[in-house]
Amino acid sequence: MAKLAPTQIEQLQSIGAYLRQVRQEKGLSVDMLANQIFIRPALLQALESGQDAALPEPVFIQGFIRRYAEALGLDGQTIAKEFRVTPIDVVPSLDLVEQVHPNGAVKRPEPQPEPRASAGFTESASPLPLERSSPRSPLPLLLGLGALAVVLGLGAWGLFGRNSVTSQANNSNLEGEPAIDAPAPTADAPALDAEGIETEPSGAADPLETADDIPSTPLEAPVVVSANLSDRAWLSVVADGENVYEGIAESGFEETWTAQTSLVFRTGNAGGVELSVNGDRAVVLGNSGVVRTLTLTPDSDVETVESP
CATH class of the missing domain: 2.60.60 (Lipoxygenase-1)
Structure with a gap:
């Protein structure tokens, strides 16, 4: 059921009354229009009378208005825009809000005393002296940046330097080991490539060819x-x-x-x-x-x- 704001209910009642008047002037029945635009007669009657409790969400109500108006030969797009899907909340400006005492009395602004004129000048409040903050030393910032740079440098050396040493040690081990001939593949043993990785025989079945044999996922409900x-x-x-x-x-x-x-x-x-x-x-x-x-x-x- 639709939960409409008061402004939306007023818009719905005004538009529904207008559509009902046009329909009656044309001599059309609700049932005939319902069959023409595929909307239940009960929804059209609720639309004409502004009964928001019998209607769906505001976005569907706007669609019903457009289709109903077009079936009557009216500009459905313009009339549907008169019903706003999202109501606009009017928020008062802060300048318009008056200060009110807890007892309900409105607080009036107190009159300000006028400055007394003297001989050729007026009294004015002397400005307070501004406190000047002493400039901060950049030394702590520089020390922090230096420490961050040292930490990043040690991390990079630990990452790339260790990988370099490991790769060099692996290369030296490979150079010192004699070459081992890979055994010839037999009917029972799998074929190996130059790096010792098992390769599939030419007659192996393609995994995509057996995808149809996998049972389908059961339905999630009866x-x-x-x-x-x-x-x-x-x-x-x-x-x-x-x-x-x-x-x-x-x-x-x-x-x-x-x-x-x-x-x-x-x-x-x-x-x-x-x-x-x-x-x-x-x-x-x-x-x-x-x-x-x-x-x-x-x-x-x-x-x-x-x-x-």
């Missing part, structure tokens, strides 16, 4: 439903009695829902929805503009989706 939209459509998903999604999805929308016992899937445009149930292949639910409702269980498959 009921798994995946939807892919090729056209705009209104969707409603109820999993185990809980409404997990309701709104208008655009083309290219992809989503997966799960349930333990049952999942009720409903759409107002069956031709724009491809549905896959429990890991089976995806199929189109029907013709464009057709309303379909499916109750899916762990035993549902592609035949359940294809059957009218």
Whole structure:
């Protein structure tokens, strides 16, 4: 349910009353417009009467206003902008806030005494002498930088110098050892290259060729439903009695829902929805503009989706 601010409720009621007036002047019914724009009649009635408790989130309300206005032949984009998705909080300026005593009396600024004029000059407060801070010596900073440089130098010498000594010792050991001929590979022994590393035989199977033999990951729930939209459509998903999604999805929308016992899937445009149930292949639910409702269980498959 939508939780709207007072300003949003006023905007919604004003826009809904205007749309209801235009619809009545054109002689159109709520049910006819609901079938045309794929929005439930109950949502359109709540939109006209400004009942925010029966409407979804503000972003969906703005989309309903735009589609409803366009169906009436109005400028839906302009009318939808009259309903702000995010309310603007008015914060008073600090200059406008008056100081108030705890007892409720407003504190008035005390009058300042005027300077007394004297013969050719006025009295003014003598400025206080500024304390001059003594300049700090840069010696501690220089000592700190010097110590940091020494630590970095020792670390670099320890890293690179040790690696150099180790590589030289390894080279000297390799030069002093006689060359050992690698044994010829046999049918039972693996073939070795010049550095003694085992090489795979030419007839070894490619790991990619056996990837298909690996069993697929089991489904994460008894009921798994995946939807892919090729056209705009209104969707409603109820999993185990809980409404997990309701709104208008655009083309290219992809989503997966799960349930333990049952999942009720409903759409107002069956031709724009491809549905896959429990890991089976995806199929189109029907013709464009057709309303379909499916109750899916762990035993549902592609035949359940294809059957009218």
